[in-house]
Amino acid sequence: MKKLTISTSPHVFSSLDIPYMMKGVIKALIPAVAASLYFFRWRAFLLILTTVSACVLTEYLLQRLRGRQVRIGDFSAVVTGLLLALVLPPSIPLWMSFFGGVFAITLGKEIFGGLGHNIFNPALLARAFLMAAFPVALTTWTNPVALDTVTTATPLGMAQFDHVITPYVSLFFGNVGGSLGETSALALLLGLGYLLYYKIIDYRIPVAYVGTVIFFSAVTHAIAPGRFSPPLFHVLAGGLLLGAVFMATDPATSPVTGLGRWIFGAGCGLITMTIRLWGGLPEGVMYSILLMNAVTPLINRITRPRRFGVGHGR
Amino acid sequence: MKALTFPGGVHPPYYKAISMSEPLRGAPLPLIAVIPLSQHIGAPNEPLVKKGDHVEEGQVLGKSGSFVSSPVHSPVYGKVLEIKKAFHPVMGPTLSVFIERNKNKEPRGYVEQDVEEFSPRELIEKIRNAGVVGMGGAAFPTHVKLSVPEGKKIETLIINGAECEPYLTCDHAVMTRRTQEILKGIEIVIRILQPKNTYIAIEDNKKSAIFAFQRMIKESTYKALLGIQVVLLKTKYPQGGEKQLIKAISGREVPPGKLPLDIGFLVQNVGTLYAIYEAVYFNKPLIERVVTISGDCLNRPGNYFVKIGATVRDIVEQYGVELYREPKKIIVGGPMMGFAQPHMDVPILKNTSGILFLSEQRARYFEERQCIKCARCVDVCPVNLVPTDIMKNVRKGYWDRLEKLHVTDCIECGACMYSCPARIPLVQYIKDAKSVIEGRK
Numbered sequence: 001m002k003k004l005t006i007s008t009s010p011h012v013f014s015s016l017d018i019p020y021m022m023k024g025v026i027k028a029l030i031p032a033v034a035a036s037l038y039f040f041r042w043r044a045f046l047l048i049l050t051t052v053s054a055c056v057l058t059e060y061l062l063q064r065l066r067g068r069q070v071r072i073g074d075f076s077a078v079v080t081g082l083l084l085a086l087v088l089p090p091s092i093p094l095w096m097s098f099f100g101g102v103f104a105i106t107l108g109k110e111i112f113g114g115l116g117h118n119i120f121n122p123a124l125l126a127r128a129f130l131m132a133a134f135p136v137a138l139t140t141w142t143n144p145v146a147l148d149t150v151t152t153a154t155p156l157g158m159a160q161f162d163h164v165i166t167p168y169v170s171l172f173f174g175n176v177g178g179s180l181g182e183t184s185a186l187a188l189l190l191g192l193g194y195l196l197y198y199k200i201i202d203y204r205i206p207v208a209y210v211g212t213v214i215f216f217s218a219v220t221h222a223i224a225p226g227r228f229s230p231p232l233f234h235v236l237a238g239g240l241l242l243g244a245v246f247m248a249t250d251p252a253t254s255p256v257t258g259l260g261r262w263i264f265g266a267g268c269g270l271i272t273m274t275i276r277l278w279g280g281l282p283e284g285v286m287y288s289i290l291l292m293n294a295v296t297p298l299i300n301r302i303t304r305p306r307r308f309g310v311g312h313g314r
Numbered sequence: 315m316k317a318l319t320f321p322g323g324v325h326p327p328y329y330k331a332i333s334m335s336e337p338l339r340g341a342p343l344p345l346i347a348v349i350p351l352s353q354h355i356g357a358p359n360e361p362l363v364k365k366g367d368h369v370e371e372g373q374v375l376g377k378s379g380s381f382v383s384s385p386v387h388s389p390v391y392g393k394v395l396e397i398k399k400a401f402h403p404v405m406g407p408t409l410s411v412f413i414e415r416n417k418n419k420e421p422r423g424y425v426e427q428d429v430e431e432f433s434p435r436e437l438i439e440k441i442r443n444a445g446v447v448g449m450g451g452a453a454f455p456t457h458v459k460l461s462v463p464e465g466k467k468i469e470t471l472i473i474n475g476a477e478c479e480p481y482l483t484c485d486h487a488v489m490t491r492r493t494q495e496i497l498k499g500i501e502i503v504i505r506i507l508q509p510k511n512t513y514i515a516i517e518d519n520k521k522s523a524i525f526a527f528q529r530m531i532k533e534s535t536y537k538a539l540l541g542i543q544v545v546l547l548k549t550k551y552p553q554g555g556e557k558q559l560i561k562a563i564s565g566r567e568v569p570p571g572k573l574p575l576d577i578g579f580l581v582q583n584v585g586t587l588y589a590i591y592e593a594v595y596f597n598k599p600l601i602e603r604v605v606t607i608s609g610d611c612l613n614r615p616g617n618y619f620v621k622i623g624a625t626v627r628d629i630v631e632q633y634g635v636e637l638y639r640e641p642k643k644i645i646v647g648g649p650m651m652g653f654a655q656p657h658m659d660v661p662i663l664k665n666t667s668g669i670l671f672l673s674e675q676r677a678r679y680f681e682e683r684q685c686i687k688c689a690r691c692v693d694v695c696p697v698n699l700v701p702t703d704i705m706k707n708v709r710k711g712y713w714d715r716l717e718k719l720h721v722t723d724c725i726e727c728g729a730c731m732y733s734c735p736a737r738i739p740l741v742q743y744i745k746d747a748k749s750v751i752e753g754r755k
Contacts, residue, residue, distance in 0.1 A: 004641070004642065004643060004644055004654070004655065004656055004657065005642050005643045005654060005677050005679065006654045006655075006656055007643075007654055007679070008654075008739055008741060008742045008745075009647075009649070009650060009651050009652055009653065009654075009726075009728050009741060010326075010649060010650045010651070010728035010731055010732050010741070011643065011645055011649040011650075011652065011654065011670075011672070011677070012326050012327065012480060012649045012650065012676075012732060013680060013731075013732055013734075013737065014324070014326070014732055014733050014734075014735075016733070016735055017680070017683075017735045017736070017737065018683050018686060018735045018736055020735070021686075021688070021735055071683070074683065113684075114684060115683075115684050115686055116684045116685050116686040116687055116736075117684070202689070202693070251686045251687050251688035251689065252686050252687050254687075255689075256687050256689035256692050256700060256702055256703075257689070257692060257700065258692070258693065261689075300700075300703075304700065305692070305695075305698035305699070305700065306698060307570060307698060307720050307723065308557070308567055308570070308696075308697040308698045308720075308723055309557075309567040309568050309569035309570050309572070309723075310567075310569060310570065
């Protein structure tokens with residue numbers, strides 16, 4: 001008889017492993033990527049190609065240089081690259097986006113010890129960095145489909161500065177200005193459905209995040225309808241859905257406890273709305289998630305599950 | 315009827331169809347039986363026989379004077395070849411009695427007796443003398459469990475027919491083919507404990523067992539049995555864990571470090587009840603049990619009456635199970651909590667519920683990756699632990715923090731590791747932590 005395998009229990013495993021999860025996220029992004037290709041054409045294509053290859057290449061080189069096992073096969077760098085492309089304006093110069101990809105992997109992920117050890121969402125951290133380094137390029141928006149070089153404004157920008165509300169139909173399908181992947185609510189909702197159906201993400205964070213935004217905007221809109229936009233607008237416009245579905249749910253940078261995930265999502269919603277309604281910027285999704293990333297270890301500590309058999313009446 | 319359950323848990327592939335519809339088969343007697351002297355939790359047994367002795371079937375081979383212990387008996391007529399330390403499927407080398415069967419002697423018959431006159435004390439004594447232990451896993455002496463200390467009262471008796479481990483169908487086989495006998499066993503336990511409520515708890519993937527009990531209870535002539543409720547459980551692992559079962563049925567939780575007894579509950583596995591029935595009605599010691607032989611390497615998987623002390627090698631060579639391909643892993647028990655074995659010279663014990671032969675494909679080794687904090691382990695943990703934090707603190711050696719993370723509450727069900735996308739051996743980390751904490755006390 002051949003040698004028998006000895007290992008500790010359990011001896012069966014769920015088929016859901018890390019590469020499966022990452023590939024699942026990529027599949028869930030297909031509608032958003034398709035929408036971006038439709039609305040922003042070759043610019044979207046080149047941008048995605050640039051950031052994905054920057055991320056994968058950087059991860060490969062760093063892991064080789066540090067003498068670590070190369071783990072680009074887990075597809076996490078591809079996910080980071082894809083997400084980075086989707087949060088950038090279509091007109092950003094490609095060298096900048098390449099730089100962003102290098103930044104995302106180097107200072108967003110590998111410096112902390114690689115996948116799972118990072119504190120901040122790498123794609124959003126890179127976007128925050130680009131925003132600080134190249135503010136003009138990061139706030140120059142292109143008209144969809146026409147791709148005219150004449151700059152346009154995002155629906156949130158128009159609402160904040162010109163009090164113009166973009167029609168919901170355009171927001172739903174994505175025929176508006178904005179970052180590559182944030183414009184089409186429909187595409188993002190399809191992605192959400194996929195992620196939930198295949199149990200790749202937990203429902204708590206997106207529900208808490210979007211729920212808080214709806215509640216907050218409903219209250220403010222009821223108080224001052226002329227000044228504050230209605231809830232549906234806040235849900236469909238800007239990066240809320242992209243952030244709530246794909247960014248805030250990043251496992252490494254969100255809490256591990258169930259209660260913690262509710263708090264995390266609600267915190268993201270509160271900060272987003274505070275920035276949107278009273279901040280100097282029209283959009284607050286990125287900063288809200290990054291700020292909540294920073295307090296995630298604290299949330300984990302204060303939301304430990306109740307000990308089994310203790311404090312449970314009777 | 316609504317299926318009850320507990321929060322958390324996982325849904326592994328069950329593979330029960332492999333052996334579920336197979337009949338309960340008898341099995342050839344072992345030529346040489348290997349009987350570890352201690353097969354229970356508690357004080358170790360001392361040998362009562364010596365090398366060269368002739369032993370009768372059912373003769374006591376070893377016992378202890380301590381109350382928390384359980385004797386072991388010879389499964390066959392034969393001669394003691396030797397008494398030496400030998401391989402044990404779970405613990406290290408254990409003092410074991412090797413018995414060579416006398417092929418000229420027929421197995422003994424057991425005569426049914428009238429049990430009406432026995433007092434609870436006498437019933438417990440019979441169960442003790444028969445060496446009955448918990449057959450669902452822990453092998454805790456049953457007579458100890460049934461001897462409720464002064465001042466405590468069992469309000470609720472739960473008969474555990476959940477059988478949540480994948481592959482295993484031995485409890486299902488006993489429930490469907492020995493329904494009446496199990497009910498007689500339950501009646502004995504009811505006589506001893508006088509509980510207010512008695513439940514038979516079965517997962518909803520074993521409908522035939524549920525129907526069998528419902529029908530038999532309705533037709534029963536014993537008054538005590540008419541109050542028994544058959545409850546449906548959701549098919550989910552680890553539904554059959556004592557604490558999870560109590561939680562599912564009553565909503566109550568056993569406090570850390572306490573026993574179900576402390577909150578008025580007692581849980582008994584269906585296999586144990588069958589052993590109680592045989593012990594009381596026939597004075598038959600626990601020398602055989604139903605074992606599921608399954609996996610993806612056999613032509614004839616099934617549920618067999620196996621003598622305690624028969625080895626896995628006997629099963630492969632004598633039972634006609636027909637191994638048609640090389641197993642890569644042999645597991646004693648179920649795949650969630652069972653133990654992988656290095657070879658086939660492994661004796662069947664009183665709590666051996668299954669022997670699984672898994673091929674290369676099902677025994678796949680998975681590369682461990684880094685934790686991504688996805689929190690699946692937290693979501694599935696049935697006792698509210700945060701395994702990912704425990705793992706991190708074990709790696710760093712922060713033992714003081716581990717006590718605050720309640721590592722000792724872990725029931726080692728393996729649900730966390732089953733669901734871990736990074737394939738981190740979380741149960742192993744927790745076991746390590748437990749032994750370090752234990753050692754520091």
